[in-house]
Amino acid sequence: MADPATASLPVGAAYIRREPVPARPPPLLVSGPLAWLRRNFFASVPDTLLTILGAVILYWIIPPIVDFLLLDATWTGADREACLATPERPEVGACWPFVRDRFAYFIYGSYPIPERWRVDAFFALLAAGIFWMLWLDAPARGLGAVYFFIVLPIVSVFLLSGAPSLGLAKVDTALWGGLMVTVVVATVGIVVSLPIGIALALGRRSKMPLVRLLCVIFIEFVRGVPLITVLFMASVMLPLFVPETYSPDKLVRALVGVALFSSAYMAEVVRAGLQAIPRGQYEAATALALGYWRGMGLVILPQALRITIPNIVNSYIALFKDTTLVFVVGIFDFLRAIEVARIDPKWATPVTSTTGYAFAAIFYFVVCYAMSRYATGVERRLAAGARRGVV
């Protein structure tokens, strides 16, 4: 109390420390594997308890999954007999011969076997286009965009549904199925949503009240309802709105629904990018006497789209997962192919369903995870540009 610095404080101020904190003992371990273990797993008593709890939970979850997918799994066999539990083998894991047997069906559905090279060609063209668009340093990316957004869709339509004049037999969309349908739906969503999304985003920021109003209504309406209701609308209402002779087939209706839905979400992603461009850029474009379209096309959009790439890829991930919903309106996509195959009597065993779902889950996970790693990579690369020195 004799300390003159604290003597003037009010008596009730009990919360003020009046003597120094005693020095802590020096740490026993600061480096090496033991210190690492201690720092990361056993830093304190609650931390140790957490580690034990986490280890117990992981022990419950991971070994059964590994057992099912690998150790107890059946790897060879011709039909369901191979995957049934027997007295010698009471624990049966995944039934991989089922996946191998139905693999072609998962990919092509009922597409006629002699024509399946066309689907492979479509996959190859698409892969080339995706690679061209995703590789940021690729040569002639402008040409790539033309290829991806104009050439590829036209060629794919002729390739997949057939063009008798070119010697490609017609294949009804009712025969399409499996992975190719999933890829077609996702591609249509991707290819259509970007241009329409950009148009809607520009419209939403337009100075013309009517244009703005229509864009806002469309975007908010579609984003406010679930995808399933949009798909229902497309599949039951679209045929009512067009003359009977032009009634679109089932797949086209679902594609319209997916395209509308993804465009509205893409519009919001692009709008966020447009908003991030500083006002000075717009003014600079005007000062250079560029009109609206050239200013947008040459100055604003290239910058806005570049910073939005990670978000665009993220919304493509969501779109790719959402393609499974076309299942509900009776389209034969990858998931539907698995649903049909898993109840096929030839392979019906207690483990067939889980095997089919595990296969689908691994497939979707690999694709979506790869996309999200790509988005993170681009984000890091863009951030590197922003981190550069000022001088």
Add this chain to the structure above:
Amino acid sequence: MERKSASGKPQVSLLYDRKVRSIAIQTLLCVVILFLVYAAATNAVDNLARAKIASGFGFWNNIAGFDISQTLIEYSSSASTYGQAFWVGLWNTLLVGAIGIVGATVIGFIVGIARLSRNLLVRRAASGYVEIVRNIPLLLQLLFWYNAVLKALPEMSNSLVVVGAYLNNRGLFLPKPAFGDGIGQVLIALAVGIAAAIAWRWFANRRQAATGKRPPVLLVTLVLVFGPAILAFMIMNVQVHFDLPQSGRFNIRGGLEVLPEFAALTFGLVIYTAAFIAEAVRAGISSVSRGQTEAALALGLRPRFILRLVVVPQAMRVIIPPLTNQYLNLVKNSTLAVAIGYPDLVQVFTGTVLNLTGQAVEVVAITMAVYLTISLTTSLLMNWYNARIALVER
């Protein structure tokens, strides 16, 4: 080129006049939209007339004539109308939504905080969960829970029995608690206790501000909340008995029945949405700058108070908007019920009622109106909330 008009403004050709152009473009757009609407409407009238489908909302009061497996309100297939079926579906949707939101919030916050833990194992396990769940389509997850997990449970005749509850592939049958007289007084005592606890908290805050000493809060709160209720329970001598499910030969009667469809849908939605909420929580907490924690440490706050008084209030500002978005997504995703047969709004109304009546336009419009109302109301509330908590800058 340019001539000056009397007012001194440069005069340009009408073709390049901004105002004229904008009016022309908007008029054109208007005409195109009106034409499209007109064409669609006339086609629809033609097509409906050809298919002999009635139009209008008259079907609302017709007898439905189909059964619904889970009804929270009075419903019978022989006496209830399509309108009542709509309400049954809506209530089922709201039930899944409410339970799903609570569950997803709890798990999402735990996982989100675990992702920032100093413990390597906990951190890695949490991020593994988030990455796996986020990258697999929800529909696939629901089908897995329903077809591969719940349908693989034992049959009715050899149900798993745990203290009066039966679990089999037709659902979970729980004892249903029933309370005798006096439960009302117990609830009143509980309410009084909660009010007293809030008052005590307010008093404790005041006292801490005045003297720097905080009276005990946690213990007093516990006593205040539960004390009166337990006391009332004993004084009134409330009888509690459980309505036990009775196992028959082919089915189970009585008790509280949880449909497997409901369980799969709710569980799948909780697991899926929790991963997204965890991301929002992690982003929110990481957004609070390290300087804030250090400043709190410098003020001598203890770790748990740092979290409660400094970090969480600032993080909530960032967390709440994406959190609301995830709540909306959960409600919208509950429409996937249609794939596993849980009688939600879409399954009952856009599925069964649409098939029975054929009135696609009306049914889809009503369904969309419901979801739009939910979404738009929520975003209005969100905008109001954001405006209220936004940082006030100079």
